[in-house]
Amino acid sequence: MNTAIKRQQAPSREDRRTRILDAAEALFSRHGYDGVTLRAIARSAGVDVALANYHFGRKRALFDAVLLRRAEVMNARRLADLEACLEEAAPGRPSVEAIIRAYLRPLLTIPEVHEEGWKNYYALVAYVNNSPQWGGILMTQFFNPLIDRFIDALRLALPDARDEDIYWAYQFLSGALTLTFAQTGRLDELSRGLCRSDDLQAAYEHMVGFVTAGFERVCRADSGTPAGQ
Amino acid sequence: MNTAIKRQQAPSREDRRTRILDAAEALFSRHGYDGVTLRAIARSAGVDVALANYHFGRKRALFDAVLLRRAEVMNARRLADLEACLEEAAPGRPSVEAIIRAYLRPLLTIPEVHEEGWKNYYALVAYVNNSPQWGGILMTQFFNPLIDRFIDALRLALPDARDEDIYWAYQFLSGALTLTFAQTGRLDELSRGLCRSDDLQAAYEHMVGFVTAGFERVCRADSGTPAGQ
DNA sequence: TGCCAGTTTCAACAATTGTTGAAATTATAG
DNA sequence: CTATAATTTCAACAATTGTTGAAACTGGCA
Structure with missing residues (x-):
């Protein structure tokens, strides 16, 4: 044998x-x-x-270990992409789109991204992100420092924006991102096969455009409180 | 007594x-x-x-009953708001923003919106929307018809858009919406109190701007496949 | 009053839960 | 090889799970 x-x-x-x-x-x-x-x-x-x-x-420690294993890899890549983006940009003035790309691109440039494991991990992140009970040490203490770095970069890209507006916009990015990469298959069914959840490249390209436009509109300086109906 | x-x-x-x-x-x-x-x-x-x-x-039937109780109320309101929006608009050409408002506004114009029950319901919707296991009859068969109506309206507002792009944009709207109204409190912590999850009015105003801009950018006719880096 | 259908409780079921301590196995080093 | 440590299994624990059938209770109607 x-x-x-x-x-x-x-x-x-x-x-x-x-x-x-x-x-x-x-x-x-x-x-x-x-x-x-x-x-x-x-x-x-x-x-x-x-x-x-x-x-x-304990069972909970196993759950944390599952999450941490890939989160460490992903966070390192995101940080590296962000720093590269800031170095390439005009000094002190990166573009919103470049920052959004640095935040999203690592999700699909991981070499083994089509392995089942990463898909499962993305679904797991959507699970914890949307549940009120998983705010604890793990998500908060581990992801927030990275997010803070991206928020800092976005402040450079949108110097006239109010912090409040940037945070709200990030919240929308976070929701769109986690749901989309969770690949629940709901989009496939709704669009009757026109969109495929597992087409991460298409998801990425669309999301970059959507989110970039959203940030730029929400973070215009002129909006005191928008004249909502 | x-x-x-x-x-x-x-x-x-x-x-x-x-x-x-x-x-x-x-x-x-x-x-x-x-x-x-x-x-x-x-x-x-x-x-x-x-x-x-x-x-x-059975337990599962109780879960479904919990979800259906408020979903029926909410869906009726959304449908009414959409039809009112389409009647007010220039014939055959509503605005993207008006449609988005019709989709989101009922979430905070429910009179009893600040009761604990509705907040719990929103969190529950986020839970099922982000979980792969809850695709069944309940969510799909009950919500999809309403969503189809909104997609139809968006097709009128964006006559040059490809269906594929509209569906992707809706996916991002769906993720941003469910996470935000779930009020997990993560945003409060990240922004150190600058944003408050329970300020539904602020969430609504910001989301309208963000999502409208996202739809208009993603659904431009000129994009074959965006020249992504 | 007495009866009856709709509610509510009681008690128990078989199955399964996370966790643990001790025994058995395997690898590693002397 | 032997002994020592790390890994894996075995067996069992107390507690809890969803579900059910029969008994007890309720209000309204004759």
């Missing part, structure tokens, strides 16, 4: 830890935190129930 | 059904479907566990 077959039948130790992460990622992204049992994760990973506890501790 | 005290101590029968709905709405919106037990709902409503089963059948 060669090593390939051997690995299929009895995955090595260090493999098991990541296999638990992968199984948990897939199940959590589909059914949410409470919709998944540790036994379902263990069964899917082909290991014993107690092993998840040995490697990660 | 007067009737007010009496009602507090022993709610009438028909009250109990709606008290179960209210309790379920509050708990589901905070913890999701699987994060809530029928016993927790019953305890919060002050009734026996079996009563929820008597009135609504």
Whole structure:
């Protein structure tokens, strides 16, 4: 028996830890935190129930580990893209579109982006972002510093904008982004196949235009309180 | 003892059904479907566990009933606002902004909009909208017809736009809308109190501008495939 | 009054939950 | 090889889950 077959039948130790992460990622992204049992994760990973506890501790810690694994990769890429964008731009005056691209592009330039794992992770981010109960240490303390950097950059691009307007616009970007990359399939059905959720390139191009225009309109200096009807 | 005290101590029968709905709405919106037990709902409503089963059948049916109760009210209002908007507009050519306002305004012109119930409902909509598992009959068959009407109106407002672009733009509107009205409190924290999630009027005014600009840019006729970097 | 349909509670069910401590296995180093 | 540490499994725990059938209660009608 060669090593390939051997690995299929009895995955090595260090493999098991990541296999638990992968199984948990897939199940959590589909059914949410409470919709998944540790036994379902263990069964899917082909290991014993107690092993998840040995490697990660409590169930909640496993959930956090799933999220952190890819968040660290993604945040590093976003930060690098933002800094590159700021260096290329005219000193002290980047364009809104360039900043938006730096924020969105890493989502689809990850080399392994079409692997199931990243799709599951995006769905998971939409889950936590839209749930009031997941505000805790994990999302807030981990994502907010990165977002602050992007807000700073947007202040440079929109020097006359009020902070309040920038934050509201970021909120809309955040909602559009997480829903779209969650790939729930609702858009496919609504458009009767005209749009495909898994066409990340099309999603990216459309979103850049939509969001850039939105920022530029909302952050015009002339708006005291818009004369709403 | 007067009737007010009496009602507090022993709610009438028909009250109990709606008290179960209210309790379920509050708990589901905070913890999701699987994060809530029928016993927790019953305890919060002050009734026996079996009563929820008597009135609504299975747990999933109770969840659907919670969602449908307010969705019917909201959808009727949106439809009325859309038709009024189309009648007021120049024949065959409404403005994008007027359509967006008709889609969003009912969310805050509901008279009882500041009651806890509607806030919980908005959070619940964000929950189902962002979860891949809730595509079923309920959301799809119930919301899609209304959305189709709005898409039709947007086609009139943007006669040169490709359908594909309109659907993508609607997807972004949908994500921004559901996240914002879910009022997760993340924006409050990120902006250090500068923006308040519960200021629905400010959310509405900003969103109208952002989304209208987004639609108008994405749905320009000239874009074959945008020259993305 | 007595009866009856609509509500509500009681008690219990089989199944499943997260978690743990001890035993068994495997790898690593001496 | 042996012993020591890391990993994995086994078995079981107390608590909780959705659901149900029968009993108790309620108000309105004859």
